Amino acid sequence: MSNARAGAETVISVEDLRKWYGEVRAVDGVSFDVGRGEVFGLLGPNGAGKTTTVEMLEGLREPDSGSLQVLGIDVARDPGALKERIGVALQTAQLYPMLTVTEVLELFRSFYRRSLPSEQLIEFLDLGERRNGRTSELSGGQRQRLAVALALVNDPEVVFLDEPTTGLDPAARRALWELVKRLQEQGKTILLTTHYMEEAEVLCDRLAIMDHGRVLEMGTVNELVGRHFQERTVFFSAIPGLSDERLAGLADVTGVKHDEGEVLLYSRDVPATIGALLAATESIGAEPENLGVRRATLEDVFLDLTGRALRD
């Protein structure tokens, strides 16, 4: 497993973190480090333990065991000092629906010893038009930008974003991705959770794939994909009468997977595999539909690790 980027100071350090709720092992021995200026992602399906992990880092939940250090602060020992220096965006539905954007920002500024001017945050998050509008009247994307603005009120060194784009339309999602990149340019360290593979690929310098409270794999996107697949993926709609054994025997195929009515062939030599596939389908009087080729993705990695698809 790779460590934080070489040379970078470690600002988040998680070691053998555990949190059980009765029999449910929400977090079951999680360890990772995040270097200063990194965007680190926890990728996994709902219930994988991502949010529980992040909330323990934010001082909102107490771990059963394990050690947590953020910015050199022992989270368990001094959550108050920690909270001055981190920013948090929860998957919160709504904060103070009756107040305006400016009023909520001013309210949150009052909680911190040091804070940025509201106008600067409004500018940065492109909320100018809505500054005097009630938060209940914001669109989903604006609401999420306000949540990020609130996370930035104290100009934190570390920002936690929990599922920042869940429920957003594609345009709003892209706008938020831009925002995260700008935060990284400012030198902030960002820990985000997501169950969108594409989001993890676009944003994260490194990521940990989580499932059932454990980290299954960790590294950069290229490392993760390269570790699992030297091959490319040939995909097509499943054809009845073409057995997995037959497919596995096709030229240069190293693996066969099924994903929601789609067959995935991992191939060392795409032209050879497709040629063999066409011959095989012709022999049973069929034709592969929706045939295509792609590089392996995080989705494939997750499928390979757990035997099921990440997207729900």
Added chain:
Amino acid sequence: MTALIALTIANIRSYLRNRQAVFWTLMFPLIFIFLFGAIFTGGNNSIKVGWVDADRSEASAQLRSAFAQVPIIKLVDLGQSDALEQMRHGDVSGVIVVPAGYARSAAEARQDPSRQANVIVYTDPSQISARGSVMQVTNGVLAQVNLGGRLPAIVATARDLQTQDLNAVSYLTPSILGMALMQLGVFSAIPLVADRENLILKRLNATPLRRWQLVGSNIVMRLLIGIVQTALIIGVGAFVFHVQISGNPLLGAGFALVGALSFLALGYVIASFAKTEDAANGMVSAVQFPLMFLSGTFFPLEQMPNFLQVVARALPLTYLSDALRQTMVNGAALFPLWVCMAVLVGWSVVCFGIAARFFRWQ
């Protein structure tokens, strides 16, 4: 401190912008006062009025027959001391006294416009409906009798007489203040649970904001609303229904404060055990209706069946309302004031203790 103030201001803004919440917290108790005030002060079509004729002249007899022709009043002939005594006991709603020498001064007044004859009218300012009727009838009759003269020869001199027993509105005003303070506290559970459900409490917990600041701002806001409520209720009682506010204002304010705190504590207990806003709504109803109806809010405890009186003695609102009646309108004491204070303080301590133990922020 800045955080506490900022959060209090944010809470007040949120509250004031929620028109429905404002309407219900401020108007609901007033609706009760108006409703019961109207029931208890309106009513009987004919009003009994004591007639005291100290002049025993032809002129006074004529005046009596003029009054007797008015259908909505029923005259009862009495001696002056009897009449006032009966009025104190509520047997008559007012007393009209024709003073000795009336015939002569009336005759003189007809000759000399600078002079006037007097009729004295006693009414109770807290019985507004009866008072209004008696005064209206008197003025109407005298206007007829005076007809023809350029200036009124005979005028009514109004005298106030506070009846001995607490009349209904005087009883109700402090009771409804108690009820309003109870609701203010108990209902605070609902937004609190909603904030927890919407993860607002969790989000605040991720900032350096201290929990005492959060709880403190909530309590300060509720107490400020309580002050407005108290002013409104006492104002309506005093100025609309002429309730005589007498007693110890400092002691009354002290009880209002401790009472508000004890029911806020109860609100926190509810918020500790209600997992959802719906559950909180149900629990609030389950708590506030018995408190409202069994604590002697609308009628005195003695009028309830014995077993309910036992229940009432276990309810904190009984003690708050009793203390408020004692300190605001000189109501008869059910319990000594120190007992009321001890019960309310004890209740606050126990409830805040339970809440501190069981309240969850997320």
